[in-house]
Amino acid sequence: MTLRPRPFDYGSTVLVGIAFIAFATAPIWAAGGAFFLMGILAIQIAFAVSFNMIFGLAGLVSFGHAAYFAVGAYASAALLRDVPQAPFLVSILAAGAAAGAVGAIVGLIALRRASGIYFAILTLALGELIHVVIAKTTYLGREDGFTGIPRPVIDFFVFKLDTSNPTTLYLVTLAVVIALIAGMGFVWYGPLGRTMAAVRQDADRAAFLGVDVGRLHLFGYVLATAAAGLAGGLYAPWAQLITPEIARWTYSAIPILFCLLGGAASFWGPVLGGVVFVGLEHATRTMIGLSELIVGAILLAIVLGAPGGLTAALTQLEATIVARMKNKTAAGKPMRPNP
Amino acid sequence: MMLSQFPLLVFNGLAWAMAVFLVASGLTLVFGILHILNFSHGGVFMIAAYVALAVQGYAGPSFSLGAFAAALAAATASGAIIGVFVERFVFRRLTGVPEAYSLIATYALLLICQGVVKLIWGVDFKGAPPPDVLVGALVVAGNFLPAYSVALIAAGIGMFVALEVLIYRTRFGDRLRAVAIDPWMSGLIGVNVGAVFAATVVAGFALAGLAGGLLVANQSLSPELGSAFIIQAFGAIIVGGMGNIRGTFLACMLLGLINAFGIVLIPDLPGILFYVALAAVILIRPQGLLGARS
Numbered sequence: 001m002t003l004r005p006r007p008f009d010y011g012s013t014v015l016v017g018i019a020f021i022a023f024a025t026a027p028i029w030a031a032g033g034a035f036f037l038m039g040i041l042a043i044q045i046a047f048a049v050s051f052n053m054i055f056g057l058a059g060l061v062s063f064g065h066a067a068y069f070a071v072g073a074y075a076s077a078a079l080l081r082d083v084p085q086a087p088f089l090v091s092i093l094a095a096g097a098a099a100g101a102v103g104a105i106v107g108l109i110a111l112r113r114a115s116g117i118y119f120a121i122l123t124l125a126l127g128e129l130i131h132v133v134i135a136k137t138t139y140l141g142r143e144d145g146f147t148g149i150p151r152p153v154i155d156f157f158v159f160k161l162d163t164s165n166p167t168t169l170y171l172v173t174l175a176v177v178i179a180l181i182a183g184m185g186f187v188w189y190g191p192l193g194r195t196m197a198a199v200r201q202d203a204d205r206a207a208f209l210g211v212d213v214g215r216l217h218l219f220g221y222v223l224a225t226a227a228a229g230l231a232g233g234l235y236a237p238w239a240q241l242i243t244p245e246i247a248r249w250t251y252s253a254i255p256i257l258f259c260l261l262g263g264a265a266s267f268w269g270p271v272l273g274g275v276v277f278v279g280l281e282h283a284t285r286t287m288i289g290l291s292e293l294i295v296g297a298i299l300l301a302i303v304l305g306a307p308g309g310l311t312a313a314l315t316q317l318e319a320t321i322v323a324r325m326k327n328k329t330a331a332g333k334p335m336r337p338n339p
Numbered sequence: 340m341m342l343s344q345f346p347l348l349v350f351n352g353l354a355w356a357m358a359v360f361l362v363a364s365g366l367t368l369v370f371g372i373l374h375i376l377n378f379s380h381g382g383v384f385m386i387a388a389y390v391a392l393a394v395q396g397y398a399g400p401s402f403s404l405g406a407f408a409a410a411l412a413a414a415t416a417s418g419a420i421i422g423v424f425v426e427r428f429v430f431r432r433l434t435g436v437p438e439a440y441s442l443i444a445t446y447a448l449l450l451i452c453q454g455v456v457k458l459i460w461g462v463d464f465k466g467a468p469p470p471d472v473l474v475g476a477l478v479v480a481g482n483f484l485p486a487y488s489v490a491l492i493a494a495g496i497g498m499f500v501a502l503e504v505l506i507y508r509t510r511f512g513d514r515l516r517a518v519a520i521d522p523w524m525s526g527l528i529g530v531n532v533g534a535v536f537a538a539t540v541v542a543g544f545a546l547a548g549l550a551g552g553l554l555v556a557n558q559s560l561s562p563e564l565g566s567a568f569i570i571q572a573f574g575a576i577i578v579g580g581m582g583n584i585r586g587t588f589l590a591c592m593l594l595g596l597i598n599a600f601g602i603v604l605i606p607d608l609p610g611i612l613f614y615v616a617l618a619a620v621i622l623i624r625p626q627g628l629l630g631a632r633s
Binding site: 288 | 376429432433436437438439440441442443444446447448449450451453454455456457458459461462566570573574577607608609610611614615617618621622625
């Protein structure tokens with residue numbers, strides 16, 4: 001077998017570029033609800049990419065991933081409201097640190113004993129536990145939610161950004177989201193991500209080659225939870241009201257849907273999946289009931305018919321086109337399938 | 340905690356336990372043989388509850404045991420009918436698919452169930468009383484026990500006994516257990532594996548329907564109902580040992596009692612002991628209380 005360079009993913013790259021342009025120009029073309037939704041979508045995409053760092057790379061389903069998003073959101077909300085002297089970016093980073101710390105505790109417990117479906121249910125149980133604690137803590141606003149989250153002025157010493165202007169806050173949020181996704185991209189395509197993928201394919205062989213599988217999974221899990229916390233930290237000032245619902249397992253389904261729709265095997269899968277999913281949801285939002293029906297049917301069709309998601313379908317399409325073109329130039333007529 | 344509360348706490352714990360067991364029993368059956376944790380079980384449970392409500396609705400606000408029985412039959416039948424389609428078009432294709440993906444496929448089915456309920460019955464909360472003979476309370480040693488809860492506990496125990504007989508005392512049960520252990524070998528010795536799979540899935544969904552019919556009066560109906568019981572039921576079958584009906588029964592009682600006492604001991608955080616107990620069992624005995632070590 002000859003070593004070939006990894007095929008460049010043209011289709012996905014082009015689509016992600018288009019999505020980036022749509023996000024960057026949203027302050028121009030989107031207003032009101034649609035503009036707010038674009039901000040939420042950018043944050044949820046970062047959240048979904050963080051989930052895929054453990055799902056796509058390690059093959060572990062963290063079914064309580066929303067709990068880390070919520071820990072981050074509540075941490076940054078509390079800092080923004082009650083510790084106004086803390087700089088904005090410190091509040092966001094603290095959100096990531098808080099979620100990563102909780103993730104480290106859960107990971108130490110859960111990864112040691114559980115795998116497969118047990119890991120999914122265990123993380124789900126621990127996530128629900130965090131949901132109950134948030135929903136019953138008076139300081140965090142109980143079931144009613146945490147209100148009055150301010151949008152502060154960010155002081156960069158040379159210049160100031162007043163995030164009470166929605167466009168400014170949106171651009172700051174988008175910049176942090178892109179930085180976060182870029183950071184995760186470096187891990188995904190870097191040595192750590194490659195090693196995790198190797199462990200997913202054959203944990204025994206990887207261990208035999210000297211990989212400390214337990215430590216690698218724990219490290220990946222902490223990384224994924226901290227990133228989810230960072231996304232949650234961005235969510236608090238953008239939404240300005242956060243409720244315990246964001247800690248529930250039903251919210252954990254969002255990154256799962258994004259990843260599967262886009263394709264969990266690809267780094268860009270959750271990005272494309274998120275855009276398509278929220279687009280569908282937005283288009284069907286006025287049809288009560290029908291929106292769940294359509295989303296459920298599409299999800300089912302993907303799991304049963306195209307388990308690789310959109311990115312895999314794109315890659316296959318590209319391969320077909322390339323093969324056709326090559327064949328045309330070589331033989332002058334389209335290739336016929338062998339009988 | 341006062342000692343006088345003790346009997347009532349045990350009763351409440353049991354009522355909760357049997358409600359969860361009614362939902363978990365069909366789930367266990369399907370998990371034991373197909374190894375699919377079925378989210379859509381909650382969705383079918385919910386649809387059946389709405390069907391039962393509609394049937395009871397013909398009898399008026401106060402209805403007899405006969406109308407209740409008709410509602411139960413309709414609920415069970417609706418569960419079984421959905422089961423036939425889901426088995427044919429979804430579950431049959433999930434063999435060999437990674438666990439995470441089959442989990443997500445059933446979650447998609449749950450979403451579809453929620454959409455169907457919203458389309459047909461709307462998003463408003465609906466409620467129904469129990470049949471007229473089960474309205475009111477029994478007085479046992481100075482404690483008022485709602486007759487409906489007593490009936491639920493009886494139904495839960497009855498369900499357990501029936502499944503116990505079905506699985507361990509019948510020819511079908513023998514085949515079921517054989518297929519659960521080794522489908523390939525069972526096929527070699529002449530068991531129709533596909534038929535056993537199909538029958539189990541349909542039976543599991545029918546049980547979800549029956550549970551929906553029985554538990555209509557236990558809660559208010561809304562499109563959220565499908566995801567309300569499912570986590571508790573998942574917890575129970577994992578604590579019990581995946582796919583083991585005896586373990587599930589035991590786990591329901593254990594978790595029910597822990598939950599009932601937790602509400603009294605930690606009133607600020609209701610339900611938290613359930614998750615603590617669930618996490619503790621997975622950590623100490625990942626194979627569940629009665630599960631075999633793989």
